[in-house]
Amino acid sequence: MAEMWINMGPQHPMTHGLWNLRVKVDGETIVDAEPVVGYLHRGWEKLTENRMYPQIIPMSDRLCYGASMSWSHLYCLAVEELMDVEVPERAEYIRVIVLELQRIASHLMWLAAYGTDLGLLTGFVYAMRERELFLDLLQSVSGARMTYNYMRIGGVRNDLPPNFERDCLRTLDFFEKKLDEYEQIYDKSAIFRLRTEGVGILKAADAINLGVTGPSLRGSGVRIDIRDHDPYSVYDELDWDICTHPDCDCYARYKVRMDEMRMSCHIIREAFKKMPDGPVRVKAPRHAPKRTAFARVEDPRGEALMYVIGDGTDKPFRLKVRSPIFVTVSAVPIMLKGYKVADVPAIMGSVDMCLGETDR
Amino acid sequence: MDIYGFTEMIVDWLVGIISYFIDWLGFHRFASWLESQSVIDFLTILGVALILFIVGFLIAITMIWQERKTLGRLMDRRGAMVVGPAGYFQNIADGLKTFLKEIIIPEKADKKGYNWSPIIIIGSSILLIGLIPISERFYLADLDGGLIFLFAIFSITPFAILIGGWASNNKYSLIGGMRSAAQLISYEVPLLLSIVGVVILAGSLNLSDIVRAQQESIWFVIPQFIGFVIFLITIVAEVERIPFDLPEAEAELVEGWWTEYGGMRFGLLMLAEYFRGYAGAAVGVLLFLGGWNGPILPPEIWFLIKVFIVFFVFIWIRGSLTRVRIDQILNIGWKRLIPLSLINILIAVLIKSMGWL
Numbered sequence: 042m043a044e045m046w047i048n049m050g051p052q053h054p055m056t057h058g059l060w061n062l063r064v065k066v067d068g069e070t071i072v073d074a075e076p077v078v079g080y081l082h083r084g085w086e087k088l089t090e091n092r093m094y095p096q097i098i099p100m101s102d103r104l105c106y107g108a109s110m111s112w113s114h115l116y117c118l119a120v121e122e123l124m125d126v127e128v129p130e131r132a133e134y135i136r137v138i139v140l141e142l143q144r145i146a147s148h149l150m151w152l153a154a155y156g157t158d159l160g161l162l163t164g165f166v167y168a169m170r171e172r173e174l175f176l177d178l179l180q181s182v183s184g185a186r187m188t189y190n191y192m193r194i195g196g197v198r199n200d201l202p203p204n205f206e207r208d209c210l211r212t213l214d215f216f217e218k219k220l221d222e223y224e225q226i227y228d229k230s231a232i233f234r235l236r237t238e239g240v241g242i243l244k245a246a247d248a249i250n251l252g253v254t255g256p257s258l259r260g261s262g263v264r265i266d267i268r269d270h271d272p273y274s275v276y277d278e279l280d281w282d283i284c285t286h287p288d289c290d291c292y293a294r295y296k297v298r299m300d301e302m303r304m305s306c307h308i309i310r311e312a313f314k315k316m317p318d319g320p321v322r323v324k325a326p327r328h329a330p331k332r333t334a335f336a337r338v339e340d341p342r343g344e345a346l347m348y349v350i351g352d353g354t355d356k357p358f359r360l361k362v363r364s365p366i367f368v369t370v371s372a373v374p375i376m377l378k379g380y381k382v383a384d385v386p387a388i389m390g391s392v393d394m395c396l397g398e399t400d401r
Numbered sequence: 402m403d404i405y406g407f408t409e410m411i412v413d414w415l416v417g418i419i420s421y422f423i424d425w426l427g428f429h430r431f432a433s434w435l436e437s438q439s440v441i442d443f444l445t446i447l448g449v450a451l452i453l454f455i456v457g458f459l460i461a462i463t464m465i466w467q468e469r470k471t472l473g474r475l476m477d478r479r480g481a482m483v484v485g486p487a488g489y490f491q492n493i494a495d496g497l498k499t500f501l502k503e504i505i506i507p508e509k510a511d512k513k514g515y516n517w518s519p520i521i522i523i524g525s526s527i528l529l530i531g532l533i534p535i536s537e538r539f540y541l542a543d544l545d546g547g548l549i550f551l552f553a554i555f556s557i558t559p560f561a562i563l564i565g566g567w568a569s570n571n572k573y574s575l576i577g578g579m580r581s582a583a584q585l586i587s588y589e590v591p592l593l594l595s596i597v598g599v600v601i602l603a604g605s606l607n608l609s610d611i612v613r614a615q616q617e618s619i620w621f622v623i624p625q626f627i628g629f630v631i632f633l634i635t636i637v638a639e640v641e642r643i644p645f646d647l648p649e650a651e652a653e654l655v656e657g658w659w660t661e662y663g664g665m666r667f668g669l670l671m672l673a674e675y676f677r678g679y680a681g682a683a684v685g686v687l688l689f690l691g692g693w694n695g696p697i698l699p700p701e702i703w704f705l706i707k708v709f710i711v712f713f714v715f716i717w718i719r720g721s722l723t724r725v726r727i728d729q730i731l732n733i734g735w736k737r738l739i740p741l742s743l744i745n746i747l748i749a750v751l752i753k754s755m756g757w758l
Contacts, residue, residue, distance in 0.1 A: 047572050054652050069576065069727060158652045160643050160724030166476040226721060232644055233723050382576065383726040386652040 044072060047382070051080050055386045057154055058396030062373070062389070066382055074377040076370045081400040089360040094120055094194060094329065097357070102188035104362070105398040107150050108341045110143035110179065112398070113192040115338045118273060119347040120194050123334035126325050132196035133274045134316040138209070139182060139191065140274075141305040141312075145216070146175040147341035148298045151393040152223065155295070158390035159236055164226055171219050174212050181205060196322030206313050213306045220302060227295070237292035241376045241388035244289055251372045254365050255343025256301065257392050260294035262287035267339040278315065281308050291391040298393075328355050342366050342393050364398040404541045408448040412441055449541060450527075457530040460705070461675035465492045467709060468716050475720035499668030507570055507661050514568030519662060521561035523669050525554050526676035533683045534608055536693045536700035548606045551684065552593060555639065558677070559585035562648065566658035577657025580727050581648035584638060587734045588645075592635035594742035598628045598749030599688045602758055612692030618758050620691040628745040629689045631738050633714065636681040638730065640674065642715055644722040645730055652724075682711040 050061040059080035065073035085104065089097050101116040102109035114136060121128060128136075149172040156164025176186050181202050183191035191198050227233050243253065245261040258265060266283045268276040284300035286293035329351030337346040343365025352358035369392050376388050416435055424432040434440065466481065466489050473480025481488030506515060532551045534540035544550055559582045566578020599621050600606060603614035615621055622629045638645035649657035659670055686692060686707040693700035695707075725733070752758050 045572065053655060069580075156723075160646065160650065160652060161722070162472075163476050163720045164723075166478060170477060230722060232725050235729055236723055236726060381726060381728065383647070383650065383653050383724075 043067075049385060050077075055158065055389055056396075057390075057394040058399075060370075060394070060396055060399070062385070064377070064382065064385065069382045071377050071380055071382065071385070074374040076373050078367070078370060078396070078399050081396045083401065085401040086360055086362060089357055091356065093355045094325075094327075094357065097360075098192060098194075099188065099190045102190055103397065104364070104401065105340075105342075105395040106187045107395050108143055108147040109188050110139050110191065111147075111338065111340045112345065113190065114140060115336060115340070115345050115347050117192045117194050118336035118338065119334055119349045120329070121325075122336050123329050123332070123349050123351050124194070124326055125330075126195045126323060128196055129320045129323060130275070130317055131200075131319040132321040134312050135197050135201060135321060136192070137274050137276065137279070137312045138201075138309050138316075139179060139189075139197075141309045142175050142178055142209075144341045145302050145305050146172050146179070147393075148302050149175070151298060151341075151390075152227075154393075155390040156227075158386035159233065161226065161233075164223070167219075167223065167226070171216055174216065178205070178209055178212060181208070193322055193325075195325040196320070198322070200321050209309065210313065213309060217303065217306055220299065223299070228299075234292065236384075236387050237290065237295060237391070238288070239290050240380060240384050241291045241391060242289050243372060243376050247375055248372065251375070252368045253343070253372050254368065255340065255393075256294055256297045257343065257369055257372075259283065259285045260297045260391075261289045262293075267337055267344050271337060273336065273338055275312070275315075279308055279311050281311070291387050294391040328353060329357070337363075340365055342395060342398075343369065345398075362398070362401055364401065366392070366395050367399045370394075370399065403543070404452055404539065405445065405449055408452060409441065409445045412444045412448055416441055416444065449531075453527055453531050453541065456535075457527060457676050457679065458672070460530075460679050460708075461672055462492045464675050464679060464709070464712055467712065468719075471713060471716045472720050475717070496668055496672075499665050502664035502667075504664045504666065505661075509570045510661065511568035511570065514564045515661070518561040518565030518568065519666050519670055519673075522558055522565075523673045523676075525557045525561070526673040526680070528554050529680040530676060532608075533680060533687070534612075535704050537609060539701055540609070543607065543609055546606045547608045548596065548600065548611070548688075551608075551680075552589070552596075555677075555680070556585070556589055562658050565662070566648075569658070569661040571661050573654045573656075574658050574660050577648045577650075577654050577660070580654075581641070581658055583727070584641075584645065584647060584730060584734075587731055588635045588638040588738075591631055591734060591738035591742045592639060594739065595628045595631040595635060595745060596684075596688055597742075598625045598745050601746070601749040601753050608687050608692075612687055612694065615691045616694050620689065622689040624752050624758060625689065625745065625749060627741060627748065629685075631742050631745065632685055632689065633711075635734075635738065636685060637715060637718060638734070640677045640681045640715075642678070643719040644725050646724060647727050647730060650724055678712065678715065679708065682708045682715070685711050 044065055044067045047064045047066055048061060049064055050056040051059045061077040063075040063077060064071055088100065092100065097116060098113050101113045104112040149168045153165040153168035156162065156168065179189060180186050182205065183189040243257065243261050245263050248258050248261045249263065262285055264283050264285050269283055281304055284297050284304055286296045331351060331353040333348065333350045335346060335348040337344055345365055346363035348361040349357050350359040377385065380388065420432040420435045423435065470480040481491035484491045484494050506512065529551065531541045532547060534543065562581040563578045566574040566581065599611060602621055602624065603611040605611060641648055649659060659667060662670055686704065690707050693704040695703035
């Protein structure tokens with residue numbers, strides 16, 4: 042049989058951004074795949090070396106606008122580690138609340154994109170509709186809808202607005218009902234199950250060896266979550282559970298994300314109950330000491346890590362980002378091999394691509 | 402009176418007036434040529450083609466509008482609402498937009514295949530409309546083997562799609578064309594088997610006779626319910642709509658076999674798809690839902706109401722299901738639908754031989 046290479050991307054409805062997936066097909070069966078990233082490279086890490094520490098915060102939002110709060114939080118966490126800044130407790134709780142809101146918004150955007158990948162435009166519109174509610178909440182906190190610029194070194198910019206708790210809890214109640222509605226069109230649909238179950242198998246051993254993290258790893262049945270294994274903020278004071286699914290397929294990854302959205306609602310409710318009063322921000326020094334620090338968080342897409350080298354000035358000497366999807370993309374050939382061309386959107390959609398953080 | 406006779410009457414009348422004036426001007430030979438039967442036949446065929454296109458166009462436009470509004474409601478949004486009353490003229494605006502687009506032919510495409518395949522698809526789709534009687538008085542051809550002829554024309558399309566996909570010289574188009582051929586050919590078998598039951602019960606292949614048979618007994622959807630369900634599934638695959646729109650799956654194949662067709666070609670192919678959607682829904686109404694039978698309202702209105710209800714089911718399916726995979730769709734077709742349709746034929750034979758209907 043003749044084999045041929047098909048370029049999926051850089052402009053293809055499946056790609057969710059600018060990248061290229063070269064697929065070698067035999068008929069319609071995939072025999073090989075090769076991801077090509079780098080179309081969106083902006084030199085993010087180099088750019089940070091010319092900016093002062095607080096000036097990098099609005100830049101870190103742009104790493105992935107699907108989860109911008111998470112990325113600016115990670116940056117602040119790394120710099121706080123570098124500068125030995127103690128964050129007030131109320132600020133930590135506020136951070137947990139906005140991070141979980143961001144996680145839900147990000148997962149909803151994934152759910153929407155997954156719907157269109159599989160030809161279900163209704164799911165796209167439904168998930169985007171509910172995402173608006175969470176964007177509204179984050180907007181009331183920070184004033185922006187996508188790039189929030191809310192985290193600060195040593196806390197958050199401002200306290201939560203009045204009535205935020207009431208609005209937030211009301212939204213969560215409403216949203217949990219909507220999650221059941223999604224299950225009607227996704228989970229209970231026989232065709233959706235047919236498309237996702239047993240497709241894109243990523244075995245736990247492969248996932249660990251390749252460094253895959255986040256929902257893709259937990260969908261392979263591995264109980265690893267940075268929020269639990271290396272707790273930051275106040276996650277160790279809250280009572281919550283890691284969501285895993287043992288099936289290793291696209292359906293497991295879908296299920297993990299749906300469970301995580303429910304768990305996020307639970308975490309936010311609990312954080313509101315335990316949140317103390319007090320200041321939300323402390324003064325941070327302008328100059329960092331001459332040493333290194335790193336921080337890692339559980340991004341909606343997996344383990345995100347930042348490594349900062351301070352050289353005694355007000356600018357970082359070097360800043361390195363480890364982004365989750367950049368690593369997950371390397372597992373793509375293993376996940377794709379042996380399936381059909383029609384499975385490419387189902388498998389690629391299930392890893393939740395975000396090219397902004399991949400190429401940086 | 403059928404469309405042909407009606408059109409011939411009008412053409413005859415118009416030609417009579419014109420040739421009278423030409424005769425009066427002194428061109429006697431030209432006037433007598435104009436009144437000859439061959440010229441009138443030619444003009445009548447032109448007129449019939451125009452009428453068919455206008456009827457099909459109006460129905461297709463209404464269907465696109467219905468799809469936009471219904472899909473919008475299913476998705477909790479408004480659908481088209483700006484141009485014209487309730488956004489009805491949005492389709493015409495979109496059609497005008499496609500006129501303005503440049504027609505691009507890929508450099509390395511096979512020009513003949515690339516240019517001719519949309520013509521075959523659109524032409525055969527319009528021919529389908531000509532074969533569907535809207536009522537006992539509004540039809541073009543009332544053939545004895547009308548049903549067979551209809552499905553024969555239905556099955557021209559996979560051939561043209563395969564040619565178009567191949568000639569575009571694009572890998573996505575090629576895969577789309579191959580898929581289309583595989584899907585349409587494998588779904589024609591259960592489609593034809595599912596209507597055999599109706600033919601047995603009605604005892605005729607003539608569409609009007611089948612409707613008349615339902616008028617005398619009951620709608621065939623009741624004794625042939627399994628057949629109706631199989632017919633709905635297969636006709637959705639036959640007109641390439643979600644969940645069986647694999648030949649043009651936009652997420653994996655970038656619109657598949659019509660990737661390279663742009664501008665007015667794309668517009669007409671889109672229109673042809675709705676023509677075929679109308680034809681599919683109309684055949685379902687004729688065979689299973691009693692055709693144009695109904696109280697009070699004129700038969701044409703009843704027929705169109707039923708067609709739009711069947712098309713609503715298509716839209717509903719599109720709004721709530723994801724796309725299946727090519728091997729899954731073939732498995733469904735060959736392993737589930739064909740045995741089921743054979744059982745359906747058995748039921749029809751049983752009903753007929755027992756004399757229950």
